[in-house]
Amino acid sequence: MTKKLIFGLTALASIASVVVSDTCRTIQDTTAIELDHPLSTDYLTENFEYWSTACSALKPSCILSPTTAEEVSTIVKTLRANGNTEKFAIKSGGHSPNKYFASIDGSPLISTRKLNEVNLDAASQTVRVGPGNRWVDVAKALDGSGYTPVGGRIGDVGVGGLMLYGGLSFLSAQNGWAMSNVLEYEVVLANGTIAKASKDHNKDLFDAMHGGGNNFGIVTSFLLQAYPIDNEIWAGYFIFTPDKQSQILAAIRDFTENYDDHPKAAIISTTVMPLDLVEAWLMFVFYDGQDPGDAFKQFLDIGPIANTAKKQSYASYLEANNFAAIRGFSYEMGTETTPLPAKTDVYVLDSYINFWRKTAKTLFATAGIIASIAYQPVPKRQLRIAKEKGGDLLDMDENYDYIVFEMNLSYINLPFDWDDKRVQDAMKTLYTGQKALIDGFIKNGSLPSIPHLPLFANDGNQGQDYWGRIKPEKRAFAKKVQELVDPDNFFRSRTGSWKV
Known part of the structure; x- marks a missing residue:
C-alpha cells in the first residue's frame, strides 16, 4: 500500500494534465460500465499494475472495466461512433513491458480485470476462463478440483496476452502450447458483434487467433481443455554457481532432446546478473506428479548449491514463482529462437x-x-502435439528441438529517462546479435539448417518483426481473416502490438 501511495503521489502532476476523452465522457454519461478517472484510488491501483514502470508512467484518460462481453461491445461501438478516432489499449495482466501494447497515454484503457470467471465443467473436462485473471487466480480457483488448464508458469502473468501469443507452460511437453488447448474464443469484433470461434464455428477466425494477438478483436473468455492433475506436484528451484555454466548448458541440451523420456518434467533455466553482485543460475523445476524419479538427475549430479524442490500444490508453486516478477523497475525484453545443437556442438x-x-x-x-x-x-514432442490439435501460426517444424531465449534488462527509471535509450539500444544489440550468431552457426553447420525460426511473441520486443518471422502463407491467411473481420482496420490503426 505504501509503495502504491508513493507511486500515486509522484504521478499526480502528469495525471492532473490528462484530458477526459470523448469515449470516457460518453461511457460515463450513457452507460453503467465501471469507469475510473485519474486520481481515483482504483485508477491509481490498476495503472500501477504493470510489470514495467515505463508502462505505468503512461496515463490513460480513463480506465474502463467491463464485466460482460456486452459491455465490451458497447465500448467498441462507442469508440467507433460519430467520427471518434481515439486510440485505446486492452490490458490483461500487464506483463508486456512494450509500451502501448497494453498501456496507453491520454486515451482510454480497457481493463479486463472484471472479466475474471473461472468455471470448471468436470464432466467435459473444460474450464471457461476470463482474460482478466492472472494464472495464480485460475490455479487457486481450481485448487483441489483435480483439474488444470495449460497455462502460465509465473502466477502473476495475465491470461489474455499469454493465450493470444502462444504460451509456454510447465505442461506444454504433454499438451502443446497453451494456445493449442483453446477450444473456443468468445470475442468482440471491430463492429461490436460478439462472436464465438471454434473448430466448428468461425473456424478461420479460430485458427488465426492461435498466435494472431490482438489483430482480430477483444477476447472476453477462453474455453480451455482441462487436464487431470494431482493435488500435489513436485516443484521448486535449483541454484547453481556460474562456474557450472558449461555443465548446465550440456544438461539443458540433453534434457530437451530426450523429452520423450520425461514428458511430465519441465524446466526454465535462467542466469541472473545484478551487475553489482554475484551472477547465479536459477532453474525452475516442475514435475506433474509427486515423484520425479531420475528426470532431473543430470542437473542434480552437477551439484546445485540450493534445492527447494518439494511436494506442493500447483497453485502454491505458481504463486511462489511471483518472486521472478521484480516490481518497481522498467524493463526491456527480447527473444530469439535457436535450433538445438548436436551433443558435439x-x-x-x-x-x-x-x-x-x-x-x-x-x-x-x-x-x-x-x-x-x-x-x-x-x-519436438510439444510441436507434434500442437500440430495434432490443429496447429498454429508459428508452425514450427516438429522434427526438431528448439531453445527459446527470454532476455530481460531491468533498471530503475530515473527522472528525464536518462538510461532508457542506452538500455533499449543494448536490448536491440542482444536480439540482433543472437540472431546473427544463430545464422552463423547454421551457415557453418554447427546447427541444423531450419529456414523457419519464428519469434516467441510472449517474450518479444516491440522492435522485433514478429509477423516477418511467420511463414508467408500463414501471414497471408491471417491477413485475409483480419480484413474479413476488421475491414476498416479498427484494431490495426487504433491499438498497439504487432500488426499483420
Whole structure:
C-alpha cells in the first residue's frame, strides 16, 4: 500500500494534465460500465499494475472495466461512433513491458480485470476462463478440483496476452502450447458483434487467433481443455554457481532432446546478473506428479548449491514463482529462437550466453540494472502435439528441438529517462546479435539448417518483426481473416502490438 501511495503521489502532476476523452465522457454519461478517472484510488491501483514502470508512467484518460462481453461491445461501438478516432489499449495482466501494447497515454484503457470467471465443467473436462485473471487466480480457483488448464508458469502473468501469443507452460511437453488447448474464443469484433470461434464455428477466425494477438478483436473468455492433475506436484528451484555454466548448458541440451523420456518434467533455466553482485543460475523445476524419479538427475549430479524442490500444490508453486516478477523497475525484453545443437556442438549454447554477458556488462553504470537470460526448451514432442490439435501460426517444424531465449534488462527509471535509450539500444544489440550468431552457426553447420525460426511473441520486443518471422502463407491467411473481420482496420490503426 505504501509503495502504491508513493507511486500515486509522484504521478499526480502528469495525471492532473490528462484530458477526459470523448469515449470516457460518453461511457460515463450513457452507460453503467465501471469507469475510473485519474486520481481515483482504483485508477491509481490498476495503472500501477504493470510489470514495467515505463508502462505505468503512461496515463490513460480513463480506465474502463467491463464485466460482460456486452459491455465490451458497447465500448467498441462507442469508440467507433460519430467520427471518434481515439486510440485505446486492452490490458490483461500487464506483463508486456512494450509500451502501448497494453498501456496507453491520454486515451482510454480497457481493463479486463472484471472479466475474471473461472468455471470448471468436470464432466467435459473444460474450464471457461476470463482474460482478466492472472494464472495464480485460475490455479487457486481450481485448487483441489483435480483439474488444470495449460497455462502460465509465473502466477502473476495475465491470461489474455499469454493465450493470444502462444504460451509456454510447465505442461506444454504433454499438451502443446497453451494456445493449442483453446477450444473456443468468445470475442468482440471491430463492429461490436460478439462472436464465438471454434473448430466448428468461425473456424478461420479460430485458427488465426492461435498466435494472431490482438489483430482480430477483444477476447472476453477462453474455453480451455482441462487436464487431470494431482493435488500435489513436485516443484521448486535449483541454484547453481556460474562456474557450472558449461555443465548446465550440456544438461539443458540433453534434457530437451530426450523429452520423450520425461514428458511430465519441465524446466526454465535462467542466469541472473545484478551487475553489482554475484551472477547465479536459477532453474525452475516442475514435475506433474509427486515423484520425479531420475528426470532431473543430470542437473542434480552437477551439484546445485540450493534445492527447494518439494511436494506442493500447483497453485502454491505458481504463486511462489511471483518472486521472478521484480516490481518497481522498467524493463526491456527480447527473444530469439535457436535450433538445438548436436551433443558435439554444445559450445553453441555457451556462445549465446557469453555474448549476452558481454553486452549486459556495457550497462554497468545504469541505475539498478539486472540482466537475465532464460533458456526455455521447446521439444519436438510439444510441436507434434500442437500440430495434432490443429496447429498454429508459428508452425514450427516438429522434427526438431528448439531453445527459446527470454532476455530481460531491468533498471530503475530515473527522472528525464536518462538510461532508457542506452538500455533499449543494448536490448536491440542482444536480439540482433543472437540472431546473427544463430545464422552463423547454421551457415557453418554447427546447427541444423531450419529456414523457419519464428519469434516467441510472449517474450518479444516491440522492435522485433514478429509477423516477418511467420511463414508467408500463414501471414497471408491471417491477413485475409483480419480484413474479413476488421475491414476498416479498427484494431490495426487504433491499438498497439504487432500488426499483420
